[in-house]
Amino acid sequence: MSDEEDIDPLALEVAEEISENLSSKSGTWENENLAQVKYKVLRGHREAINSCQFCSNDSLILTGSSDQTTAVWDVETGEKLQKYEGHRDVISQCHMNSDATNFASGSWDKTVNYWDTETGKDIGSLEGIVTCCQLSHSGKFAAVGSDLENALTIWDTSEGKIIHKMQNHHKSTPTSLTFSPNDDRICTTSMDGCTKMWDLHSHKVTVQFSGHINVVSSCCFDKEERNLCTGSWDKHMKVWDVSCGTFRTQGPLTLSKGHExxxxxxxxxxxxxxxxxxxxxxxxxxxxxxxxAPKLTLKGHEDWVTDVEFSKDSKTVLSCSKDKTLRVWNVSDSDSIPVVLESKRSMGLRIVKCKECRKPFSISQLEDATVQHMCVFCRLQASRNVPSFREEALMEMPG
Known part of the structure:
Protein backbone atom coordinates (compact mmCIF):
# COMPACT_ATOMS: atom_id res chain seq x y z
CA MET A 1 0.00 0.00 0.00
CA SER A 2 1.46 3.39 -0.97
CA ASP A 3 1.73 6.30 1.44
CA GLU A 4 -0.35 8.41 -0.95
CA GLU A 5 -3.34 6.02 -0.93
CA ASP A 6 -6.53 7.52 0.51
CA ILE A 7 -7.22 6.56 4.11
CA ASP A 8 -10.74 5.50 5.06
CA PRO A 9 -11.46 7.46 8.27
CA LEU A 10 -13.58 4.55 9.49
CA ALA A 11 -11.04 1.86 8.69
CA LEU A 12 -9.82 -0.18 11.64
CA GLU A 13 -6.38 -1.64 12.03
CA VAL A 14 -6.33 -5.41 12.15
CA ALA A 15 -5.58 -6.50 15.69
CA GLU A 16 -2.55 -8.69 16.25
CA GLU A 17 -3.38 -12.39 16.44
CA ILE A 18 -3.44 -13.78 19.96
CA SER A 19 -3.94 -17.26 21.34
CA GLU A 20 -7.06 -18.61 22.99
CA ASN A 21 -5.23 -18.51 26.33
CA LEU A 22 -4.99 -14.72 26.04
CA SER A 23 -8.67 -14.24 25.20
CA SER A 24 -9.22 -12.13 28.33
CA LYS A 25 -7.81 -9.19 26.36
CA SER A 26 -10.83 -9.42 24.06
CA GLY A 27 -13.03 -8.00 26.84
CA THR A 28 -11.30 -4.64 26.46
CA TRP A 29 -12.65 -1.99 24.11
CA GLU A 30 -10.12 -1.01 21.44
CA ASN A 31 -10.20 2.14 19.36
CA GLU A 32 -8.29 3.07 16.21
CA ASN A 33 -7.65 6.82 16.34
CA LEU A 34 -9.30 7.80 13.05
CA ALA A 35 -12.19 5.37 13.34
CA GLN A 36 -13.91 6.74 16.46
CA VAL A 37 -15.74 3.40 16.64
CA LYS A 38 -14.84 1.24 19.63
CA TYR A 39 -14.73 -2.52 19.11
CA LYS A 40 -13.86 -5.78 20.81
CA VAL A 41 -12.32 -8.84 19.15
CA LEU A 42 -13.28 -12.26 20.52
CA ARG A 43 -11.14 -15.28 19.64
CA GLY A 44 -11.44 -18.96 20.48
CA HIS A 45 -12.84 -20.93 17.53
CA ARG A 46 -10.32 -22.89 15.46
CA GLU A 47 -12.13 -22.41 12.13
CA ALA A 48 -14.53 -19.99 10.44
CA ILE A 49 -17.45 -18.70 12.50
CA ASN A 50 -20.64 -19.00 10.44
CA SER A 51 -23.34 -17.84 12.86
CA CYS A 52 -23.59 -15.37 15.74
CA GLN A 53 -26.40 -14.17 17.97
CA PHE A 54 -26.84 -11.90 20.98
CA CYS A 55 -28.86 -13.63 23.71
CA SER A 56 -29.80 -13.37 27.39
CA ASN A 57 -30.51 -9.61 27.16
CA ASP A 58 -27.35 -9.04 25.13
CA SER A 59 -25.09 -10.31 27.92
CA LEU A 60 -24.15 -13.48 26.02
CA ILE A 61 -23.25 -14.43 22.45
CA LEU A 62 -23.98 -17.77 20.78
CA THR A 63 -21.75 -18.87 17.90
CA GLY A 64 -21.53 -21.78 15.49
CA SER A 65 -18.33 -22.68 13.68
CA SER A 66 -16.77 -24.81 10.98
CA ASP A 67 -14.72 -26.39 13.77
CA GLN A 68 -17.89 -28.44 14.53
CA THR A 69 -18.59 -26.68 17.84
CA THR A 70 -21.02 -24.11 19.18
CA ALA A 71 -20.04 -21.76 21.99
CA VAL A 72 -21.47 -19.26 24.44
CA TRP A 73 -19.46 -16.11 25.19
CA ASP A 74 -19.60 -13.41 27.84
CA VAL A 75 -19.99 -10.03 26.10
CA GLU A 76 -18.47 -8.03 28.94
CA THR A 77 -15.27 -10.07 29.41
CA GLY A 78 -15.02 -11.62 25.93
CA GLU A 79 -14.46 -15.04 27.50
CA LYS A 80 -15.81 -18.31 26.14
CA LEU A 81 -18.08 -19.68 28.88
CA GLN A 82 -19.19 -22.96 27.35
CA LYS A 83 -18.34 -25.12 24.35
CA TYR A 84 -20.76 -27.68 22.91
CA GLU A 85 -19.49 -30.65 20.90
CA GLY A 86 -21.46 -33.29 19.05
CA HIS A 87 -21.68 -32.37 15.39
CA ARG A 88 -19.35 -34.14 12.97
CA ASP A 89 -19.09 -31.44 10.30
CA VAL A 90 -19.39 -27.70 9.67
CA ILE A 91 -22.11 -25.95 11.70
CA SER A 92 -24.04 -23.74 9.30
CA GLN A 93 -26.26 -21.93 11.81
CA CYS A 94 -27.29 -21.90 15.46
CA HIS A 95 -30.10 -20.03 17.17
CA MET A 96 -31.14 -19.68 20.84
CA ASN A 97 -34.64 -19.23 22.25
CA SER A 98 -35.67 -16.02 24.03
CA ASP A 99 -35.08 -17.25 27.60
CA ALA A 100 -31.62 -18.67 26.72
CA THR A 101 -32.45 -22.18 27.91
CA ASN A 102 -32.27 -24.05 24.61
CA PHE A 103 -30.77 -23.58 21.18
CA ALA A 104 -30.81 -25.36 17.84
CA SER A 105 -27.78 -25.97 15.66
CA GLY A 106 -27.72 -27.20 12.07
CA SER A 107 -24.78 -28.88 10.41
CA TRP A 108 -23.43 -30.29 7.18
CA ASP A 109 -23.43 -33.65 8.99
CA LYS A 110 -27.15 -33.85 8.06
CA THR A 111 -28.46 -33.21 11.57
CA VAL A 112 -30.18 -30.50 13.56
CA ASN A 113 -29.48 -30.75 17.27
CA TYR A 114 -31.59 -29.18 20.00
CA TRP A 115 -29.47 -28.38 23.03
CA ASP A 116 -30.21 -27.77 26.69
CA THR A 117 -27.80 -25.02 27.78
CA GLU A 118 -27.77 -26.25 31.37
CA THR A 119 -26.53 -29.75 30.61
CA GLY A 120 -25.00 -29.22 27.18
CA LYS A 121 -26.49 -32.49 25.94
CA ASP A 122 -28.12 -33.23 22.62
CA ILE A 123 -31.83 -33.83 23.26
CA GLY A 124 -33.04 -34.33 19.70
CA SER A 125 -31.97 -34.49 16.08
CA LEU A 126 -33.43 -34.31 12.60
CA GLU A 127 -31.95 -35.86 9.48
CA GLY A 128 -31.18 -33.61 6.51
CA ILE A 129 -28.26 -31.69 5.02
CA VAL A 130 -28.84 -28.47 6.91
CA THR A 131 -28.04 -25.11 5.32
CA CYS A 132 -30.04 -22.92 7.74
CA CYS A 133 -32.12 -23.25 10.89
CA GLN A 134 -33.90 -20.94 13.32
CA LEU A 135 -36.18 -21.17 16.35
CA SER A 136 -39.47 -19.30 16.47
CA HIS A 137 -39.64 -16.37 18.90
CA SER A 138 -41.81 -18.48 21.22
CA GLY A 139 -39.32 -21.34 21.00
CA LYS A 140 -42.11 -23.75 20.08
CA PHE A 141 -40.94 -24.43 16.54
CA ALA A 142 -37.68 -24.92 14.70
CA ALA A 143 -37.55 -24.24 10.97
CA VAL A 144 -34.90 -26.01 8.92
CA GLY A 145 -33.73 -25.58 5.34
CA SER A 146 -31.86 -28.42 3.64
CA ASP A 147 -30.41 -29.08 0.23
CA LEU A 148 -31.89 -32.58 0.28
CA GLU A 149 -34.99 -32.07 -1.89
CA ASN A 150 -34.57 -28.28 -1.35
CA ALA A 151 -36.91 -28.70 1.59
CA LEU A 152 -38.34 -26.55 4.36
CA THR A 153 -39.06 -28.57 7.51
CA ILE A 154 -40.96 -27.39 10.60
CA TRP A 155 -40.16 -29.19 13.82
CA ASP A 156 -42.08 -29.13 17.14
CA THR A 157 -39.30 -28.64 19.72
CA SER A 158 -41.36 -29.79 22.72
CA GLU A 159 -42.31 -33.13 21.16
CA GLY A 160 -39.27 -33.54 18.93
CA LYS A 161 -41.47 -34.31 15.93
CA ILE A 162 -41.70 -33.05 12.36
CA ILE A 163 -45.06 -31.34 11.86
CA HIS A 164 -44.56 -30.05 8.31
CA LYS A 165 -42.15 -30.89 5.53
CA MET A 166 -42.34 -29.07 2.19
CA GLN A 167 -40.25 -30.94 -0.38
CA ASN A 168 -39.00 -28.88 -3.33
CA HIS A 169 -40.01 -25.72 -1.50
CA HIS A 170 -37.42 -23.99 -3.71
CA LYS A 171 -35.94 -24.94 -7.06
CA SER A 172 -32.47 -24.90 -5.53
CA THR A 173 -30.77 -24.98 -2.11
CA PRO A 174 -32.35 -22.80 0.65
CA THR A 175 -29.78 -20.30 1.94
CA SER A 176 -31.52 -18.61 4.88
CA LEU A 177 -34.81 -18.39 6.73
CA THR A 178 -36.44 -16.30 9.44
CA PHE A 179 -39.67 -16.29 11.41
CA SER A 180 -41.82 -13.16 11.27
CA PRO A 181 -42.04 -11.23 14.59
CA ASN A 182 -45.51 -12.71 15.19
CA ASP A 183 -44.35 -16.28 14.42
CA ASP A 184 -47.11 -16.70 11.83
CA ARG A 185 -44.91 -16.67 8.71
CA ILE A 186 -41.54 -18.04 7.66
CA CYS A 187 -39.50 -16.27 5.00
CA THR A 188 -36.99 -18.36 3.06
CA THR A 189 -34.33 -17.45 0.50
CA SER A 190 -32.59 -19.67 -2.00
CA MET A 191 -29.85 -20.12 -4.54
CA ASP A 192 -32.65 -20.04 -7.14
CA GLY A 193 -32.77 -16.24 -6.67
CA CYS A 194 -36.24 -16.37 -5.16
CA THR A 195 -37.66 -15.42 -1.74
CA LYS A 196 -40.84 -17.05 -0.41
CA MET A 197 -43.23 -16.41 2.47
CA TRP A 198 -44.77 -19.55 3.98
CA ASP A 199 -47.85 -19.14 6.21
CA LEU A 200 -48.01 -21.34 9.32
CA HIS A 201 -51.82 -21.12 9.46
CA SER A 202 -52.76 -21.85 5.85
CA HIS A 203 -49.68 -24.09 5.35
CA LYS A 204 -48.88 -22.65 1.95
CA VAL A 205 -46.72 -20.07 0.20
CA THR A 206 -48.60 -16.76 0.24
CA VAL A 207 -46.05 -14.41 -1.33
CA GLN A 208 -43.10 -14.88 -3.68
CA PHE A 209 -40.51 -12.17 -4.27
CA SER A 210 -38.36 -11.90 -7.38
CA GLY A 211 -35.96 -9.12 -8.31
CA HIS A 212 -32.42 -10.16 -7.42
CA ILE A 213 -30.24 -11.36 -10.29
CA ASN A 214 -28.16 -13.78 -8.22
CA VAL A 215 -28.38 -16.00 -5.15
CA VAL A 216 -30.50 -14.50 -2.35
CA SER A 217 -28.39 -15.15 0.74
CA SER A 218 -30.22 -13.53 3.65
CA CYS A 219 -33.53 -12.09 4.83
CA CYS A 220 -34.82 -10.22 7.87
CA PHE A 221 -38.02 -8.56 9.13
CA ASP A 222 -38.15 -5.31 11.04
CA LYS A 223 -39.75 -5.54 14.49
CA GLU A 224 -43.07 -4.06 13.37
CA GLU A 225 -43.26 -6.58 10.50
CA ARG A 226 -43.72 -3.73 8.05
CA ASN A 227 -40.61 -4.36 5.97
CA LEU A 228 -38.68 -7.38 4.78
CA CYS A 229 -35.08 -6.97 3.65
CA THR A 230 -33.29 -9.44 1.36
CA GLY A 231 -29.55 -9.51 0.67
CA SER A 232 -27.98 -11.08 -2.39
CA TRP A 233 -24.79 -12.09 -4.11
CA ASP A 234 -25.69 -9.37 -6.65
CA LYS A 235 -24.24 -6.98 -4.01
CA HIS A 236 -27.61 -5.31 -3.43
CA MET A 237 -30.27 -5.40 -0.74
CA LYS A 238 -33.95 -4.90 -1.38
CA VAL A 239 -36.50 -3.63 1.15
CA TRP A 240 -40.04 -4.94 0.53
CA ASP A 241 -43.06 -3.27 2.14
CA VAL A 242 -44.94 -6.39 3.27
CA SER A 243 -47.38 -4.53 5.51
CA CYS A 244 -49.05 -2.35 2.87
CA GLY A 245 -47.94 -4.45 -0.10
CA THR A 246 -46.73 -1.44 -2.10
CA PHE A 247 -43.95 -3.59 -3.58
CA ARG A 248 -46.60 -5.19 -5.80
CA THR A 249 -47.11 -1.95 -7.73
CA GLN A 250 -43.99 0.09 -6.97
CA GLY A 251 -41.42 -2.63 -6.52
CA PRO A 252 -38.93 -2.85 -3.65
CA LEU A 253 -36.51 -0.18 -2.49
CA THR A 254 -32.97 -1.13 -3.58
CA LEU A 255 -29.99 -0.40 -1.31
CA SER A 256 -26.74 -0.35 -3.25
CA LYS A 257 -23.25 1.22 -3.25
CA GLY A 258 -22.53 -0.15 0.20
CA HIS A 259 -20.53 -3.27 -0.60
CA GLU A 260 -18.05 -4.27 -3.27
CA ALA A 293 -27.83 5.30 2.56
CA PRO A 294 -24.67 3.78 4.10
CA LYS A 295 -23.95 5.36 7.47
CA LEU A 296 -20.83 3.51 8.62
CA THR A 297 -18.44 1.07 6.99
CA LEU A 298 -16.79 -1.08 9.67
CA LYS A 299 -13.47 -2.59 8.62
CA GLY A 300 -11.18 -4.96 10.45
CA HIS A 301 -12.13 -8.53 9.56
CA GLU A 302 -9.50 -10.28 7.44
CA ASP A 303 -11.90 -12.60 5.60
CA TRP A 304 -15.55 -12.96 4.63
CA VAL A 305 -18.10 -11.58 7.08
CA THR A 306 -20.57 -14.44 7.48
CA ASP A 307 -23.20 -13.08 9.90
CA VAL A 308 -24.27 -9.83 11.60
CA GLU A 309 -26.54 -9.02 14.53
CA PHE A 310 -27.79 -5.94 16.44
CA SER A 311 -28.13 -5.72 20.20
CA LYS A 312 -31.66 -5.02 21.45
CA ASP A 313 -30.76 -1.44 22.39
CA SER A 314 -29.42 -0.86 18.84
CA LYS A 315 -26.13 0.45 20.25
CA THR A 316 -23.95 -2.53 19.32
CA VAL A 317 -23.32 -4.51 16.14
CA LEU A 318 -21.99 -8.07 16.30
CA SER A 319 -20.21 -9.70 13.36
CA CYS A 320 -18.45 -13.00 12.72
CA SER A 321 -16.12 -14.06 9.97
CA LYS A 322 -14.15 -16.76 8.23
CA ASP A 323 -11.11 -15.19 9.95
CA LYS A 324 -12.20 -17.16 13.09
CA THR A 325 -13.07 -14.02 15.08
CA LEU A 326 -16.08 -12.18 16.45
CA ARG A 327 -16.20 -8.39 16.55
CA VAL A 328 -18.43 -6.34 18.81
CA TRP A 329 -18.78 -2.78 17.47
CA ASN A 330 -20.02 0.13 19.60
CA VAL A 331 -22.09 2.31 17.24
CA SER A 332 -24.01 4.18 19.95
CA ASP A 333 -22.42 7.55 19.10
CA SER A 334 -22.20 7.06 15.35
CA ASP A 335 -24.35 10.13 14.61
CA SER A 336 -21.69 12.32 16.20
CA ILE A 337 -18.79 11.06 14.07
CA PRO A 338 -17.59 13.93 11.83
CA VAL A 339 -17.48 11.82 8.66
CA VAL A 340 -21.12 10.75 9.23
CA LEU A 341 -22.23 14.33 9.78
CA GLU A 342 -20.39 15.50 6.67
CA SER A 343 -21.89 12.70 4.60
CA LYS A 344 -25.40 13.74 5.62
CA ARG A 345 -24.69 17.37 4.80
CA SER A 346 -23.48 16.38 1.34
CA MET A 347 -26.81 14.61 0.81
CA GLY A 348 -28.73 17.85 1.41
CA LEU A 349 -29.57 17.09 5.03
CA ARG A 350 -29.49 19.45 7.99
CA ILE A 351 -28.10 18.35 11.33
CA VAL A 352 -30.20 19.38 14.33
CA LYS A 353 -30.29 18.41 18.00
CA CYS A 354 -33.09 16.32 19.41
CA LYS A 355 -35.03 18.24 22.06
CA GLU A 356 -35.44 15.07 24.12
CA CYS A 357 -32.05 13.30 24.14
CA ARG A 358 -29.97 16.26 22.82
CA LYS A 359 -28.21 14.04 20.27
CA PRO A 360 -27.75 15.19 16.65
CA PHE A 361 -30.00 13.82 13.90
CA SER A 362 -30.66 14.71 10.28
CA ILE A 363 -33.63 16.28 8.50
CA SER A 364 -34.09 17.54 4.96
CA GLN A 365 -33.00 21.10 4.32
CA LEU A 366 -36.59 21.76 3.25
CA GLU A 367 -38.01 20.58 6.58
CA ASP A 368 -38.79 22.91 9.46
CA ALA A 369 -36.64 22.00 12.47
CA THR A 370 -39.28 23.42 14.82
CA VAL A 371 -41.71 20.80 13.55
CA GLN A 372 -39.32 17.84 13.30
CA HIS A 373 -37.75 18.33 16.73
CA MET A 374 -37.24 14.70 17.84
CA CYS A 375 -34.87 12.04 16.49
CA VAL A 376 -36.19 8.68 15.32
CA PHE A 377 -35.29 7.01 18.63
CA CYS A 378 -37.35 9.46 20.70
CA ARG A 379 -40.18 9.42 18.16
CA LEU A 380 -40.31 5.62 18.38
CA GLN A 381 -40.26 5.82 22.18
CA ALA A 382 -43.14 8.30 22.14
CA SER A 383 -45.16 6.19 19.74
CA ARG A 384 -44.88 2.90 21.61
CA ASN A 385 -48.37 3.37 23.01
CA VAL A 386 -49.79 4.10 19.54
CA PRO A 387 -51.48 1.07 17.90
CA SER A 388 -49.55 -0.53 15.06
CA PHE A 389 -50.88 -0.91 11.53
CA ARG A 390 -52.02 -4.47 12.28
CA GLU A 391 -53.61 -3.47 15.60
CA GLU A 392 -55.51 -0.63 13.94
CA ALA A 393 -56.83 -3.04 11.33
CA LEU A 394 -57.95 -5.50 14.00
CA MET A 395 -59.73 -2.75 15.96
CA GLU A 396 -61.66 -1.78 12.83
CA MET A 397 -62.86 -5.35 12.25
CA PRO A 398 -66.50 -5.99 13.22
CA GLY A 399 -67.17 -8.10 16.29
Missing part, protein backbone atom coordinates in the same frame (compact mmCIF):
# COMPACT_ATOMS: atom_id res chain seq x y z
CA UNK A 261 -18.66 -7.97 -2.66
CA UNK A 262 -21.56 -10.38 -2.33
CA UNK A 263 -23.83 -9.78 0.66
CA UNK A 264 -23.91 -12.64 3.14
CA UNK A 265 -26.25 -11.38 5.86
CA UNK A 266 -28.54 -8.54 6.89
CA UNK A 267 -30.45 -7.53 10.01
CA UNK A 268 -32.63 -4.59 11.15
CA UNK A 269 -31.92 -2.83 14.43
CA UNK A 270 -34.66 -3.34 17.01
CA UNK A 271 -35.76 0.31 16.76
CA UNK A 272 -35.91 0.16 12.97
CA UNK A 273 -33.61 3.13 12.47
CA UNK A 274 -30.70 1.10 11.07
CA UNK A 275 -29.89 -1.96 8.99
CA UNK A 276 -26.60 -3.84 9.16
CA UNK A 277 -25.17 -5.98 6.37
CA UNK A 278 -22.15 -8.26 6.17
CA UNK A 279 -20.28 -9.08 2.98
CA UNK A 280 -17.63 -11.26 1.41
CA UNK A 281 -15.70 -8.01 0.89
CA UNK A 282 -14.79 -8.35 4.64
CA UNK A 283 -16.81 -5.29 5.71
CA UNK A 284 -19.89 -4.55 7.78
CA UNK A 285 -22.05 -1.66 6.60
CA UNK A 286 -24.54 0.12 8.86
CA UNK A 287 -27.35 1.73 6.85
CA UNK A 288 -29.42 4.76 7.90
CA UNK A 289 -33.07 3.85 7.31
CA UNK A 290 -34.08 7.52 7.28
CA UNK A 291 -31.91 8.26 4.26
CA UNK A 292 -31.55 4.65 2.95
Missing amino acids: GCISSCVFSDDGSMLASGSYDTTVVVWDMETF
